[in-house]
Amino acid sequence: MDRTVRQTLLLGSATLLTSCAGLHLHKGDRAFDLMQYERAVQHYDRALGSSPGRHAQVMLAEALYLRNDPNRARAFYALADAAHPLSGDTALHYGQVLLSTGEPDAAAPLFLRVLEETPEDRRAQDLLASTRDVALFQADRDRYLVERLTIPGLSTAFSACPQGDGLLLVGERPAPTAKTDPWDGLSFMDLYTVRTADATAVPAATPLPGAVNGPYHEGPAVLSPEGRTLYFTRSDYLKRRLLKDDDNTSHLMLFRATLDSTGRWAGLIDFPYNSPDWSTGHPALSTDGRTMYFVSDRPGGLGGSDIWMSEDKGAGWTAPVNLGPTVNTPGNELFPVVNGRSLYFSSTAHRNMGGLDVFETHPENAGWSTPRNMNAPLNTPFDDFGLVLDSTEQGGYLSSNREGSDQVYTFRVQVPTFVVQGDVGGDNDPYLPNVQVTITDLALNEDRTAITGPDGAFTFALRPNADYRIRAMHADHLTRTVELSTKGLVRSDTLQQHIRLQGARVGQSFVLNNIYYDYDKWDIRLDAAKELDHVVQLINDNPHLSFELSAHTDARGSEPYNLVLSDARANSAVNYLIRRGADPARIQAMGYGEERLVNGCRNGVSCDEEEHQANRRTEFKVVRVEQADADR
Numbered sequence: 001m002d003r004t005v006r007q008t009l010l011l012g013s014a015t016l017l018t019s020c021a022g023l024h025l026h027k028g029d030r031a032f033d034l035m036q037y038e039r040a041v042q043h044y045d046r047a048l049g050s051s052p053g054r055h056a057q058v059m060l061a062e063a064l065y066l067r068n069d070p071n072r073a074r075a076f077y078a079l080a081d082a083a084h085p086l087s088g089d090t091a092l093h094y095g096q097v098l099l100s101t102g103e104p105d106a107a108a109p110l111f112l113r114v115l116e117e118t119p120e121d122r123r124a125q126d127l128l129a130s131t132r133d134v135a136l137f138q139a140d141r142d143r144y145l146v147e148r149l150t151i152p153g154l155s156t157a158f159s160a161c162p163q164g165d166g167l168l169l170v171g172e173r174p175a176p177t178a179k180t181d182p183w184d185g186l187s188f189m190d191l192y193t194v195r196t197a198d199a200t201a202v203p204a205a206t207p208l209p210g211a212v213n214g215p216y217h218e219g220p221a222v223l224s225p226e227g228r229t230l231y232f233t234r235s236d237y238l239k240r241r242l243l244k245d246d247d248n249t250s251h252l253m254l255f256r257a258t259l260d261s262t263g264r265w266a267g268l269i270d271f272p273y274n275s276p277d278w279s280t281g282h283p284a285l286s287t288d289g290r291t292m293y294f295v296s297d298r299p300g301g302l303g304g305s306d307i308w309m310s311e312d313k314g315a316g317w318t319a320p321v322n323l324g325p326t327v328n329t330p331g332n333e334l335f336p337v338v339n340g341r342s343l344y345f346s347s348t349a350h351r352n353m354g355g356l357d358v359f360e361t362h363p364e365n366a367g368w369s370t371p372r373n374m375n376a377p378l379n380t381p382f383d384d385f386g387l388v389l390d391s392t393e394q395g396g397y398l399s400s401n402r403e404g405s406d407q408v409y410t411f412r413v414q415v416p417t418f419v420v421q422g423d424v425g426g427d428n429d430p431y432l433p434n435v436q437v438t439i440t441d442l443a444l445n446e447d448r449t450a451i452t453g454p455d456g457a458f459t460f461a462l463r464p465n466a467d468y469r470i471r472a473m474h475a476d477h478l479t480r481t482v483e484l485s486t487k488g489l490v491r492s493d494t495l496q497q498h499i500r501l502q503g504a505r506v507g508q509s510f511v512l513n514n515i516y517y518d519y520d521k522w523d524i525r526l527d528a529a530k531e532l533d534h535v536v537q538l539i540n541d542n543p544h545l546s547f548e549l550s551a552h553t554d555a556r557g558s559e560p561y562n563l564v565l566s567d568a569r570a571n572s573a574v575n576y577l578i579r580r581g582a583d584p585a586r587i588q589a590m591g592y593g594e595e596r597l598v599n600g601c602r603n604g605v606s607c608d609e610e611e612h613q614a615n616r617r618t619e620f621k622v623v624r625v626e627q628a629d630a631d632r
Helices: 003-033 037-050 054-066 070-083 088-100 104-117 122-131 526-541 559-579 609-615
Strands: 144-148 156-163 166-172 190-195 218-223 229-235 252-259 265-270 280-285 291-296 306-311 333-339 342-347 357-361 384-389 395-400 407-413 418-425 436-441 446-451 457-462 467-473 480-485 493-500 509-511 545-551 587-591 618-625
Touching: 003 037, 003 054, 037 054, 054 070, 054 088, 070 088, 088 104, 088 122, 104 122, 156 218, 156 384, 156 395, 166 218, 190 218, 218 280, 229 280, 291 333, 306 333, 333 384, 342 384, 418 436, 418 467, 446 457, 467 493, 480 493, 480 526, 526 545, 526 559, 545 559, 559 587, 559 618
Parallel strands: 156 407, 252 280, 280 333, 357 384, 418 493, 545 587
Antiparallel strands: 144 407, 156 166, 166 190, 218 229, 229 252, 252 265, 280 291, 291 306, 333 342, 342 357, 384 395, 395 407, 418 457, 436 446, 436 467, 467 480, 509 618, 545 618
């Protein structure tokens, strides 16, 4: 073939490919603007197959991000970012995708880049903090067991809420090409019910009977407390025509339906604060049914979609009120659910693991408490939302696309397991063998005993939500008792307990910490009472020992006066011990005045109050060991 002809043909082929790429790029942009992300992805893929370009890479990444396909989105964001650094929302989305794919260290520079451009961007601030909280998100990983609930006949399912012996939920089915949702290629969303009495064999879902389901989307719904009124989300359409605003966007609307005598939902009435210019949906009701929480991007919000509330005062719903900046952010807050006093919702902002995370907040000081991330395994780097408790309040249902598509999951609290591992040592021995360690379950009044080996170690299994007392006994040492509790602990753990025993030889003494007195007084201060309570326990734990409790003064004042003052202090402490249950026959008081100063603060020496305070102390000394116990 002639070289000139060949070059002409090649040039024509290149022009054709470029034209083909441009056509698909144009169609992709148009589909993207119409939020037809499935079609947009197809066109951008074809455009890139013909002529790779940064614009197509960015738009394909954005479409995949919006279609919840973070793994593919990551690849095209990376290509576009390598060609020219991403910025603004595109950089933020790339960072969110990296969070979703488990790469917080790689996501952090993207959020920093956004903050360099717009330091006040709260979304980037929260997400940057999220990259540093990876370990915190795993704090409850053993608390819940999460399992997928497979529902025959539905390709996707989400936003489940209990209804009788089953669930009311949103779902999509496979659909003929002509009737697919351009967002994901499945059917439009409808409301379904499914029986869940036997979680191992869930039957196929049944479309909600009545007039609720139509030709377009019906979304998250909530039942009134008595179960005869349904509030639900649907696309804005009239008959079979989808209604759109001037920007060619179809918004969501909130509707009410009533259960009629035949068991069908009818009598649809739209929410008075719907508008063709913004979306309103995702309803939730307070336990009394008088307060409605919902999602909207109406004017007056903080950005994206916010959670709003309206109250039923008996004459209709009041004007919507934004929940404010504690709950809402410049990101998207979605899927509110009321569980008792708490409001659960999902957000792309706050401190999260990536995508949508579930948060809990509750009324506090005429506002809302700081939202608490529910952590793994309820949350993942993907989208997690629609958390609702069942009647036991020890489990419930959760929606998530953690396996690639929106599905309903069951979760339940796992009973945590606890173990105490400890060791016993002495004054000069880091580990004491042959120590008798007894643990008492205070609720059951049950004892278990172990003898320490050469390493001084002991181990006991513990019950959740229980209080324990551990007693360590050893010849020539003071028996010691410590308290231990698993109350308030919600995840499995191994508790550590290090016990140090003090010698119990005659004449051995030690200073009691925090047993101080105000100048020229002998009253037992509040800080001393707590320490003396431990002394009572020590005396009662060691019935074979007798003790001397001695009080000492500083050098200020005359020696006779200080001797009298120290006697008064020692007697005051001993009387306190007796009142708290110590055996008066095994404890004696002794005042030494200023005879035994612990520092150089004698008469004529200038010292500060802290140095004088050190001399106003109380000591404890073993003065007698009963022979029967000494020979053990």
